[in-house]
Structure formats: C-alpha cells, structure tokens
Amino acid sequence: MLGRTARPAATVAPTAGALRGIWLAKGRDGRLAVYAPAEGGLRRWTETRPGTQDWGQPVLVPASGLTHLSVTQDANAYVHFVGRRERRGADGRAVVDIVYAIQYQTGRPVSGWRSLGNPHKGTEAAGRLGEPVVVVTPSEMVHIFVRNADGGLTLRREQSDGKWRAWDDRGGSGIESALAAIALESGRIELFATTADGILHWAQQAAGGALGKGHPARLAVAPGTVTALETGPDRPTFYWTDPGGRGVVAYRAGAWPTALGGVPGEGPHAVLRTLLDGYDCTVLAHRGADGSAVVGVGVTEDEGNGVWWSDTGVRCITPPAMALDAFGRVVLAVIDEDGVPRMARQTDEPGLTLSPWRRL
DSSP states (O other): OOOOOOOOOOOOOOOOSSOOOOEEEEOTTSOEEEEEEETTEEEEEEBSSTTSSOBOOOEEEEOTTEEEEEEEEOTTOOEEEEEEEEEEOTTSOEEEEEEEEEEOSTTSOOOOOEEOOOSOOSHHHHTTOOOEEEEEOTTOOEEEEEEOTTSOEEEEEBOTTSOBOOOEEOOOOOBOSOOEEEEOTTSOEEEEEEETTEEEEEEOSSTTSOOOOOEEEOOOOOTTOOEEEEEETTEEEEEEEOTTSOBEEEEOTTSOOEEEEOOBOSSOOEEEEEEETTEEEEEEEEEBTTSEEEEEEEETTOGGGOOEEEEEEEEOSSOOEEEEOTTSOEEEEEEOTTSOEEEEEBOSSSSSOBOOOEEO
C-alpha cells in the first residue's frame, strides 16, 4: 500500500507562466535535486545528505520565457536542460528559440543559458516550432530533437569537440505533439512521435549511425503521453495512454501493444526499473484521470501477468517524476494543487510502500 499524506509544513508561491512539470535528478554524490517552475525560472531543492529527508533551501535557477523544458542526465550524472523560449521582439511579435544549459555538480550553479537558435528563419514559422526533447549518448554527444513548423523532425547535436552542428531537417510530416526519445546503453537512439494516422518510429541500427526515416505504424496513441525505458539489453519499451480507454499501453518493436490497465489522465508517464523483493520490476507513475498521482508496479517485460496500480490520494497539477535515491529506493515527486513540490520515498516494507508525503 502507499503512505498517507503528511500535513503541510510550508508553502511557496505557485508555479507561474507557461512552463509546467517537475524534474528529479540524482548526482554523482548520490544527492537528489528537485526542479520545479517558478516565477523567473526554475526553483531547485537539493538533499543536504544522500538518501535523507533533509533538503536545503530552494535556489532560483534564472530562466525567463521558457514554455517547455526537457531534462536528462548523462553517464557522468551531469544534468542537461533544453528549453523552448518565447520572448517579445521590438515589433511585439513572438521570438522563439531553443536554449541549452548544464549543471555539472549537484547543488552547484547551472551554466548560463545558451541560445541554439531556431531552424526557421521566418518569424511566423519559427513561432510554430514544437517542444524539444534532449538525450545524451554514452559517448557524451547531446542530441536535441524538435517538431518543426511543417510537422517534420529536426535535429541539432553536439560534436565530440563540444561545437554544435547546424540544424538538420530529418524530413517526415504530420507529427502532432511532443516527441519521446531514448539513448540506450549501447549508444543507439530511438525516437517516437504521434501523428494523425498513428505513430512514427525512428531507430538507429548502430551507435552513431544514420537515424533514417521514421517507420509508420497505425497504433492508437494519446498525443503527449509517450515515454520510453530500456527494459532489456539495447531494447526499449514505449509506454503511452490509449485514447480508447484501455489505460496504459506497453509496446516493443516487433510485438503487439499490451494494455496494462489504469485510468491515466493527460501527460506522459514516469518510468524506472528497480528490484522489488528480488524481482526486476518496472515502476510507472502518472497523473490519474481524477487528478491524483497513481503508481503501478509489474515485472519487467512480463506485461501479460499484469500491473498492480495504487492511487496515492495526493492530487497533483502535473504528471509525477521518479528517481532512485542513493540507497536504491524509489522516490516519487509531484507538484500539489498549491504549486508546492511533495516527495514520498520507498520504505523498507515488502513491495513498494511509500513513506508519508513531505512538502518541500
């Protein structure tokens, strides 16, 4: 079962602006950091000691004008931030660009935001640029994917010498919403997008190889709900919400999608792998249709035996985030209805039992 809600201890101002979400990352020293939107950028809380309930005071990471943000970590646990920024030009029209920043050490300052521009020259087309998604391969090469104004795929990536290549139009059309991408331990990248006719799936044949064209498939996917997890050696599983009411769906290339149940609301699913009672398990979390955070557990790549869902009873305004702490325990983070981050951590009880929730 899941822990009961703790009484609130403190409050901060609700999130402001278009940016929504919550992000959770573990540094090389084992300390967790939580990032949440705030007026003027991101507010960051950092554990004072690894694996504890002790958190330092929030620090503002300045980042004005962000409408969307993608966060990932590399093999060194550096945290990479890629955002879509929208500002007003001198003529009053929106100026949109993609910006990038990096945090090298837990609790240390984030680098200044560097503009990577926009693949479109015209202001009208530039304003229709989609949400970016960032992945970093084991060789430390940063890849940024974004839906362009024509509904196709555009890529920008960092070279081995740290310089950025130009924007690369990868073709395609009909992409409707946010992309889902994963960099596998082998170095290969796979990418997933929804269209009006189903999905497009890109997969490198080898690390560093050509991404090729997106392979179409007539699969029913609720836009904006897809996420990916490496569930086997060089093998990702994609998870999304079925628009027909079958709940969460798991899909691996070459197999049929499997319905996992649940009643998810809007937004993507948080996923991770961990050992529970000696079993390799996949943990999923999402914002349920009633607005509360829901957690599911099943044996990894054994979807046919079912997923066990539990409603935490804690209402949240965006989908949850998850990570493993310094001791390998599952940590769940949400933003509650007051715009305040809350955390719950796996206890020592069998299965996946969460502690009482704590407001930061």
